[in-house]
Amino acid sequence: MQRHVDEEFAELKTQILRMGGLVEGQVQRAIRALVERDADLASQVIERDALVNSLDVEIDERCIRLLALQAPAASDLRFVTTAMKISTELERMSDLAENISERAIELNEEPQLKPYIDIPRMANWTMTMVRECLDAFVRADSKLARKVLSDDDFVDNLTHQLFRELLSFMIENPATISRAIRLTFIGKYIERIADHATNIAELVVYMVEGKIVRHIDPSALLDKSL
Amino acid sequence: MATGSDARLPVKAESKALSFYYGALHALKGISLVIPERHTTALIGPSGCGKTTYLRCLNRMHDLYAGNRYEGEVFLYPDGVNIVAPSVDPIEIRMRVGMVFQKPNPFPKSIYENVAYGLRIRQPVRRTELDEAVERALRDAALWTEVKDRLHEPAWALSGGQQQRLCIARALATGPELLLFDEPTSALDPTATARIEELVTDLKQRVTIVIVTHNMQQAARISDFTAFMYEGKLVEFDRTEIIYTNPSNKLTEAYVTGRFG
Numbered sequence: 001m002q003r004h005v006d007e008e009f010a011e012l013k014t015q016i017l018r019m020g021g022l023v024e025g026q027v028q029r030a031i032r033a034l035v036e037r038d039a040d041l042a043s044q045v046i047e048r049d050a051l052v053n054s055l056d057v058e059i060d061e062r063c064i065r066l067l068a069l070q071a072p073a074a075s076d077l078r079f080v081t082t083a084m085k086i087s088t089e090l091e092r093m094s095d096l097a098e099n100i101s102e103r104a105i106e107l108n109e110e111p112q113l114k115p116y117i118d119i120p121r122m123a124n125w126t127m128t129m130v131r132e133c134l135d136a137f138v139r140a141d142s143k144l145a146r147k148v149l150s151d152d153d154f155v156d157n158l159t160h161q162l163f164r165e166l167l168s169f170m171i172e173n174p175a176t177i178s179r180a181i182r183l184t185f186i187g188k189y190i191e192r193i194a195d196h197a198t199n200i201a202e203l204v205v206y207m208v209e210g211k212i213v214r215h216i217d218p219s220a221l222l223d224k225s226l
Numbered sequence: 227m228a229t230g231s232d233a234r235l236p237v238k239a240e241s242k243a244l245s246f247y248y249g250a251l252h253a254l255k256g257i258s259l260v261i262p263e264r265h266t267t268a269l270i271g272p273s274g275c276g277k278t279t280y281l282r283c284l285n286r287m288h289d290l291y292a293g294n295r296y297e298g299e300v301f302l303y304p305d306g307v308n309i310v311a312p313s314v315d316p317i318e319i320r321m322r323v324g325m326v327f328q329k330p331n332p333f334p335k336s337i338y339e340n341v342a343y344g345l346r347i348r349q350p351v352r353r354t355e356l357d358e359a360v361e362r363a364l365r366d367a368a369l370w371t372e373v374k375d376r377l378h379e380p381a382w383a384l385s386g387g388q389q390q391r392l393c394i395a396r397a398l399a400t401g402p403e404l405l406l407f408d409e410p411t412s413a414l415d416p417t418a419t420a421r422i423e424e425l426v427t428d429l430k431q432r433v434t435i436v437i438v439t440h441n442m443q444q445a446a447r448i449s450d451f452t453a454f455m456y457e458g459k460l461v462e463f464d465r466t467e468i469i470y471t472n473p474s475n476k477l478t479e480a481y482v483t484g485r486f487g
Contacts, residue, residue, distance in 0.1 A: 068470040
């Protein structure tokens with residue numbers, strides 16, 4: 001039977017996707033602002049964070065309303081509670097894009113320390129994870145979600161590699177310290193964005209399968225009995 | 227209380243300081259309540275709070291029993307007739323204000339006759355017009371496809387849920403402006419209940435609805451506005467989502483959280 005409440009669920013899904021699209025754009029623009037040393041683009045990212053925040057509030061209110069008035073059960077309940085949590089993860093991602101932009105503006109005050117190779121690589125990989133975790137949500141695809149969980153290691157490894165490289169710059173020449181530290185922060189922010197993408201992926205697994213897979217070792221997750 | 231843009235909603239009916247007495251028993255105490263047009267307003271509250279008593283004032287059902295007395299006014303718009311004025315004919319009111327009861331109560335007639343009856347007693351109607359009106363009412367009540375090939379079979383042969391939809395079709399046939407539901411799904415199983423709830427949500431686009439229910443979740447699911455009553459008084463009236471997420475009155479909060487009643 002087609003239910004009126006199904007329209008409300010569809011609208012909620014649309015709002016999450018809208019927020020996801022905005023956040024993907026924020027991250028993309030923040031990285032471009034860094035690589036192209038574009039302070040205007042960085043400022044745009046900082047301003048647009050308010051839009052993402054207001055969507056987060058709207059989605060929260062929508063979910064509370066659905067819980068209060070419709071008392072959803074089973075997969076409907078998992079969908080609504082997952083949507084509430086996903087919007088929080090997306091809002092944090094946008095905050096991190098804002099942080100990247102702030103560091104990018106600061107980095108423009110000095111010459112570029114080195115060609116940016118690892119940071120764009122990390123960023124592209126992370127943005128694929130963000131796209132895939134949202135695809136997994138839309139399509140209720142827990143297999144894709146589990147794949148995103150295993151992709152996190154690549155970003156973590158690159159973060160360590162970046163830090164080791166920047167550390168050697170700092171040891172060799174103290175004049176590079178302020179730039180190197182800012183770049184380290186940026187690497188950390190990208191790594192945190194990837195972490196939020198894995199959080200979303202874990203939530204999607206819960207939504208689809210009803211299993212809570214948070215705080216389990218990713219390699220163990222390929223064993224579907226967990 | 228509902229404020230802001232809600233204050234500009236067209237009003238279908240309004241009670242002003244409505245009181246009601248079952249003989250010496252003072253059952254309703256000065257209820258002033260606005261019923262917004264083409265929205266669903268739910269009346270909730272513990273047993274004996276007066277919600278069904280209030281509902282039955284809206285179509286003068288209390289007139290059927292001696293010793294009952296109305297005080298105050300109940301206006302039906304757009305003309306502003308005072309429903310409870312002694313000079314106003316209750317039959318005329320009941321053509322404009324329909325009612326669906328808790329226990330499905332179709333007439334001991336055919337499905338067709340149940341719907342046609344109200345149309346026929348008013349004035350002679352041509353057969354083709356009657357057929358059209360019956361079909362329209364049955365479609366509006368989401369029953370047509372199930373009964374179109376057996377319109378002349380007896381109504382008692384239908385299931386409980388179907389009988390209730392037939393009663394809704396019967397009420398809709400006379401083109402009422404206001405439709406009153408008195409615990410319409412209490413006697414039905416969950417599937418039939420869900421179908422009636424979907425129907426009520428559809429109907430409010432065409433007709434203003436007031437529903438009494440002791441099922442709080444049902445009121446939450448299908449109503450736009452909720453009035454909480456207690457011991458014959460109106461305690462709080464607001465958008466349903468406010469009543470169920472952040473009510474103003476502590477008594478309302480205690481009721482909707484299940485701490486009493």
